[in-house]
Amino acid sequence: MSAVAEAKAALRSEVRARIAAMPEERRASESAEVVRHIVADEVWKGARSVLLFMPLPDEVRIRPLVDAAWAAGKSVALPASDAATGAYVARRVLSAADLRPGRFGVLEPCAGCPVVPFSALDLVLVPGIAFDMAGNRLGRGRGFYDRMLALSPDAVSCGVGFDGQVVALVPVEPHDVKLHQVWMPTGQVLVGPAPF
Numbered sequence: 001m002s003a004v005a006e007a008k009a010a011l012r013s014e015v016r017a018r019i020a021a022m023p024e025e026r027r028a029s030e031s032a033e034v035v036r037h038i039v040a041d042e043v044w045k046g047a048r049s050v051l052l053f054m055p056l057p058d059e060v061r062i063r064p065l066v067d068a069a070w071a072a073g074k075s076v077a078l079p080a081s082d083a084a085t086g087a088y089v090a091r092r093v094l095s096a097a098d099l100r101p102g103r104f105g106v107l108e109p110c111a112g113c114p115v116v117p118f119s120a121l122d123l124v125l126v127p128g129i130a131f132d133m134a135g136n137r138l139g140r141g142r143g144f145y146d147r148m149l150a151l152s153p154d155a156v157s158c159g160v161g162f163d164g165q166v167v168a169l170v171p172v173e174p175h176d177v178k179l180h181q182v183w184m185p186t187g188q189v190l191v192g193p194a195p196f
Helices: 003-020 024-040 042-046 063-071 144-150
Strands: 049-051 075-081 088-092 099-101 107-109 123-126 156-160 181-184 187-190
Touching: 024 042, 024 063, 024 156, 024 181, 063 075, 075 107, 088 107, 088 144, 123 144
Parallel strands: 049 075, 049 123, 123 156, 156 181
Antiparallel strands: 075 088, 099 107, 181 187
């Protein structure tokens, strides 16, 4: 294992322990604050086609954003695992009836939902384990989001996390894709120029 990989593994363990220690009421209140910041932001308001995610238990609960996006007339896509390739595609969802338990137990669009080209997305919300102020993100180590972001060069990429997930420095490797923004309960961090 390389030194960077070791540093990533150590940081994952540290931040996961911090998140696990968060009381339930704090997770709920911080999640609500993140959602409030996002829906008030001009990037969100202007986006027509968004890639959201269904959160794992240790991630910010952004499920209300799916309903907000539908209500605002946005095209809503969610990541869906492709059984043939093991990669993820973006599939458009029109209602909760389109969702099924998928890979890792996360709700995903069913196979009948249309694929949305990553290049057609305006905004991509990205979960993570840790984020830094330079726009670096530490994921779960499989590179799914880095590959999706590399295929979405015209979309604004925004990390979503609890305040305790922001660290001084995230170790990076050449394949890691930087984010344009990070949204947290205490506000938004602009970390790089948006692609528009």
